Amino acid sequence: MVSHVVTMIVHVQITLSHFAMSTSDLGTSESFVARQFRTTMDVDCPEWFDFFHGGLQFQLVHHLFPRLPRHNFRKAQAFIFDFCKETGLTYSIYGFADGNGKVLIKLKDISKQVRIFKDCLRSMALESSENKNIYEQRVEEALKAE
Known part of the structure; x- marks a missing residue:
């Protein structure tokens, strides 16, 4: 029972970040960055609650910068917001x-x-x-x- 409860939290987080988003393959007409914006969703939560998600609430940041340490994800998110304003890409970020x-x-x-x-x-x-x-x-x- 304990193993299912513990893994359930991770499962809900991964499901939340990916299942609601498009999975269409637009081929070579779409850039890698545009595809990441279209296919992933971030979860908005207060900074003090980051420990619960373990960095998984920043799926877009993780997909764009896979080698970036998790403790820097929130800082990188600010740059992504600016990037969206410049490029017009939609950043899908919702509460839990x-x-x-x-x-x-x-x-x-x-x-x-x-x-x-x-x-x-x-x-x-x-x-x-x-x-x-x-x-x-x-x-x-x-x-x-x-």
């Missing part, structure tokens, strides 16, 4: 609750896509076995119910 809300919204969108895919597979199976699609079957069932 708002960030988790973004993750849940993304998971809801994915579940809708899975539902559509599942309907498509069912429809394809019906077409191959009964020569009708799932929507035709639903109409037939609705007519029988009346």
Whole structure:
């Protein structure tokens, strides 16, 4: 139980920093820096709470400067804010609750896509076995119910 509780904290942090963000591969048309801004989210927390996150709340800083010591991440973040103002890149930084809300919204969108895919597979199976699609079957069932 203890091992799951301890690793849960890290899992939530990694999930929070990555799951809500885009995973599209834009190829060579996108620079490395622009890709990092688009695919990671930082968690905003007070400085006194940095120990809890262990530096993982600064995912963008970590991705841009992977060899930078963690105790310098907050200082580097100030330079990234300035860089965003100059370049127009969007820095995704949310509080813990708002960030988790973004993750849940993304998971809801994915579940809708899975539902559509599942309907498509069912429809394809019906077409191959009964020569009708799932929507035709639903109409037939609705007519029988009346």
